[in-house]
Amino acid sequence: MRRRILLRLSQPLWLYTALLCASRFDVRRGLERHWSSERGLVSANLDITLPTLTLSEEEAALLGKLRGRIMWYAEVNRKKQHYYEGRQAVRQLGISVPPQLYDLAVSVGWPGTICDVLEERLDWQGWTSVADELDGLDEIYRDNHLGIEASRVHLDALITGTGFVTVGRGDISAGEPEVLVTVESSSCATSIWDYRKRRATAALSQTWNELGQIVLETLYLPNETVTLARNADSVVNATGTGNNKSMIVVDRDQHNLGRVPVAQLRNRDRAYDLRGRSEISRPIMYYTDAACRTMLGMEVSREFYSAPQRYALGAEPEMFGVSDESTVDDRILAGWRAAMGRLNIIPLTEDGDMPQVGQFPSAPPTPYIDLIRTYSQMVSAESGIPAPYLGFSTENPSSADAIRQAEYRLVKRAERRQTNFGQAWREVAFLALLIRDGKVDRDFFRTIDVKWQDAATPTRAAAADEALKLTSAGILTPDSTVTYDRIGLSQQDQARVMDDKRKARLNGVVDNLKNASKNVQDNNQFVAEVAARKVPVSAQ
Known part of the structure; x- marks a missing residue:
């Protein structure tokens, strides 16, 4: 949305040039110009198109729709993040556990383990090309530290179901890369997905301050990027409540790319739901809460029933220091003394009978452990990770084939x-x-593709054996980059190996030339005599 105005200029030319550049004015045509070399002034009628720093009705409606999506997903994402960090609020049944122990911070880290174990096998190593020509994509990968940034957005996508990556032009003077690639959390970004184009048609990202207030919004459109900032007097929190009209347009970048510069990573999406799905599903959350309740019950059992309970038949309370006048605290203290005393002396009764003293067997935690083991097996079936990853292992170590079978899914x-x-x-x-x-x-x-490290866990010996068999069969060549990738060499290691081989071949060629020359001299007397001649030095 732009407006056209007509200005009459009669100021130094350099001043208007600076103003036009700073304001990103688009000078369409000059109608009249008069230049005075003595005064250094310019007088001209210019038809100027100014960018409008307001939102159109369509843009405002689109912005409101995207804000609503972020608000709706924010609470869901916050819940999944709490489960990932082990800070979720577990609902208690209120039957066998005293209410005073509800606040005991019992936590089970299975949701975090599920996401971390899967993310650890997603090592993105950049882009690759069939023609070995990346046209600077390798530099973009290194300049933006995408090896680290990719791990962050992968983990966020596994936790919440989706993640976002924005691409823009960086400020080189400020030390930014020429092409700036930034990952965005799904809690502060969203997009509208076009199923036919397989990409976003609009997107929105929000920046919050330490108080949880939105201070900056960026609306991404196919041909334009609109930046909105918050007034100092406005209050808009992270949930989107407050006066949204206080967000004003501060910049419009008309890049005319014809494409929204936002990419979306979706986890476990399907035709019915293209938004993606979190690895922390409802069954995972239930099993985790049930395990937390079981561990809390085990804590209570340890406090009350792990120490053996004792009894005395035919004894009077006075024998243990308890009388009718004893207070509640005195009775509790006397009970602890009787239970914890190394030597308890009990006299005979008035009838001369010996009191009978005994103890009940303590309650073992085995039922709780078996129940937690059952929950871990159900989590393993739901998430697809091996049960030993959840904390339970057998006495006998698994064989290599058993490990591969367990990790197959x-x-x-x-x-x-x-x-x-x-x-x-x-x-x-x-x-x-x-x-x-x-x-x-x-x-x-079309020749560009992505490069991933093998998601399996082969040993170096197995990888080397595989590469040897493939090269021996003639399927791969020994000096191919594919062979180097199969044995796990990095790009730097591959470059060094190729350079060392190049030097070795060059040294071999020089040695062969020397040996050939020596053989010719030894076998041909004429050549030897010619080689032994001395060239006389001409008189100066």
Whole structure:
């Protein structure tokens, strides 16, 4: 949305040039200009198009829709994050546990383990190309530290079901990369997804301060990016409540890319629900809460029933220091003395009978442990991670084949995430090239793909044995980058190995030339005589 105005200028030319550049004015045409070299003034009628720092009705409606999505998902995401961090509020049944112990901070870290174990197998190593030409994508990967940033957005997508990556032009003078790639949390960003285009058609990201107030919003459109800031007197919190009209437009960047510079990573999406699904599902949350309640019951049992209960038949309370005048505190203290005393002396009764003293067997925690083990097996079945990862292991170590069989489903789930997330990272590559160059060669981009580390857990010996068999069979060449990738060499290691081999081949060529020359001299007397001749020095 822009407006056109007509200005009459009669000030120094450099001043208007600075104003036009600072305000991003678009000078369409000059109608009349008069220049005076003596005064250094310019007088001109200019038809100028100014960017409108207000939202249109369509933009305001779109912004409200995106804000509503963030508000709706914020509470759901907060709940999943609490389970991931082990800070969820567990609902108690209120039957066997005293209310005074409800606040006991019992926590089970299974939701965090489920997400972490899966994320640890999602090692994105950048982009690759069939033609070994990345057109600067490797530099974008290194400059933006995407090896670290990718891990963050992957984990966020596993916890909440989705994650976002924004691409823009960085401020080189401020030390930013030329193409700035930033990951966004799903708690402060959202988008509208186009199923046919397989990408976002609009997106919104919010920036909060330490008080939970929204201080900045960025509305991403196909041809324009609108930035809104909050007035100092307004109050808009992280839940979106408050005076949203206080967010005013402060900048419009008309990039005319024809594409929203936002990529979305969706976890476990399906045709019915394209928003993605968290790994912390409702069954996982229930099993976790049930395990927390069981552990709390085990804590109570330890306090009350782990010490053996004793009894005395035919004894009087006075024998243990308890009388009718004793207060409640005195009775409790006397009971602790009798239970904890190393030597208890009990006299005979008035009839001369010996009191009978005994104890009840203590209650073991075995039922609680068995119940927690049952919950862990149900969590393992729901999440696809091996049961030993949840804290229960057998006495005998598993064999290598048993470990691979137990991890088969986990590896397959990780490979599915690599496929889904890989499409988003290809979109990031397309946006990065589009923002840097203004256009993207479609034929070249078809050769670009993402590179992941193997999601399985092969040993170095197994990888080396596999590479040896493939090269021996002629399927792979020894110096191929594919072979180096199969044995786990990094890009730096591959470059050093190739450089060392290049030097070795060069040294071998030099040695072969020396040996060939020596053989010729030894076998040919004429050549030897010619080589032994001395060239006389001409007189000066």
